[in-house]
Amino acid sequence: MKIWMLVIALAVLSVVSLFIGVKDISPLDLFSLTPEQWQVLSISRIPRLVSILIAAVSMSISGLIMQQLSRNKFVSPTTAGTDDAAKLGILVSLLVFTSATTMEKMLIAFAFAMAGTYVFMKFLDRLKFKDTIFIPLVGLMFGNVINAATTFFAYKNDLIQNITAWLQGSFSSVMSGRYELLYVSLPLLIIAYLYANKFTIAGMGEEFAVNLGMNHRLVVNIGLTIVALVSVVVILTIGTIPFLGLIIPNIVTLYVGDNLRKSLIHTAVLGAVFVLVCDILGRLIIYPYEVPIGLTVGVIGSIVFLFLLMRRKAYEA
Numbered sequence: 509m510k511i512w513m514l515v516i517a518l519a520v521l522s523v524v525s526l527f528i529g530v531k532d533i534s535p536l537d538l539f540s541l542t543p544e545q546w547q548v549l550s551i552s553r554i555p556r557l558v559s560i561l562i563a564a565v566s567m568s569i570s571g572l573i574m575q576q577l578s579r580n581k582f583v584s585p586t587t588a589g590t591d592d593a594a595k596l597g598i599l600v601s602l603l604v605f606t607s608a609t610t611m612e613k614m615l616i617a618f619a620f621a622m623a624g625t626y627v628f629m630k631f632l633d634r635l636k637f638k639d640t641i642f643i644p645l646v647g648l649m650f651g652n653v654i655n656a657a658t659t660f661f662a663y664k665n666d667l668i669q670n671i672t673a674w675l676q677g678s679f680s681s682v683m684s685g686r687y688e689l690l691y692v693s694l695p696l697l698i699i700a701y702l703y704a705n706k707f708t709i710a711g712m713g714e715e716f717a718v719n720l721g722m723n724h725r726l727v728v729n730i731g732l733t734i735v736a737l738v739s740v741v742v743i744l745t746i747g748t749i750p751f752l753g754l755i756i757p758n759i760v761t762l763y764v765g766d767n768l769r770k771s772l773i774h775t776a777v778l779g780a781v782f783v784l785v786c787d788i789l790g791r792l793i794i795y796p797y798e799v800p801i802g803l804t805v806g807v808i809g810s811i812v813f814l815f816l817l818m819r820r821k822a823y824e825a
Contacts, residue, residue, distance in 0.1 A: 568779025571753020593624025610643025677747035677802030
């Protein structure tokens with residue numbers, strides 16, 4: 509798939525996204541917008557589109573980085589305990605730091621997400637049986653343990669509804685003034701691009717990287733920091749978007765290859781296209797109501813994930 513095809517699809521879907529909603533606005537109305545229509549676009553539709561693009565690109569690239577560093581194509585923030593650890597951090601901020609600001613919650617959740625990701629990577633180092641499917645299963649079990657602890661303490665402290673809100677990603681509440689935290693992801697994505705070649709080398713193993721004179725541990729820590737911080741920012745703003753960081757890098761690998769810098773742009777654009785398609789479907793299926801993005805991405809993503817698993821088994825056979 510050519511990058512220009514993805515860019516055209518992204519542009520078309522972005523325009524379509526702007527004109528879907530309860531308030532009827534057509535492209536022709538742009539030449540004579542009423543004050544009410546302009547408010548709808550500037551306060552709701554444009555912020556929603558921007559948040560979709562940033563969240564999709566960020567989570568897709570985070571998944572690509574994790575897969576490169578772990579040397580496993582079925583590892584992502586949702587299968588390595590990163591998202592679950594971040595939610596535990598949010599619960600701790602609600603319980604212990606009751607008056608914490610959004611930025612303080614982000615820092616607490618980031619610390620937990622970083623710790624959870626680091627523990628998972630330590631599990632990887634100690635595992636002798638490193639099958640492609642076995643490792644993400646370990647990550648899912650690790651995440652479920654954290655999630656169970658989060659649910660237990662949330663239930664005991666009557667915060668179960670607050671935590672449940674983070675489990676189901678949704679763009680319906682995105683408005684001007686309530687999504688800008690996502691901009692934190694942009695400099696992180698630039699760093700990811702600058703370190704792309706180093707992440708590729710780090711993914712070839714510590715011994716290989718050290719022989720080339722690279723500080724393997726530093727590069728891995730930078731990658732994990734990007735993944736943890738991006739995951740926290742998206743969860744705090746949108747909620748959890750399952751499977752995104754798992755399936756998009758795998759699809760890109762099928763036609764681009766494993767070089768991270770080469771596949772980075774493709775991963776970013778394809779991730780944005782995929783989430784836009786899911787979001788538009790979610791807004792049209794039960795119009796004028798909408799299905800949360802976490803549900804649409806979860807359903808479609810699980811089907812794609814099963815296809816990738818079956819393709820891998822067929823290839824091995």
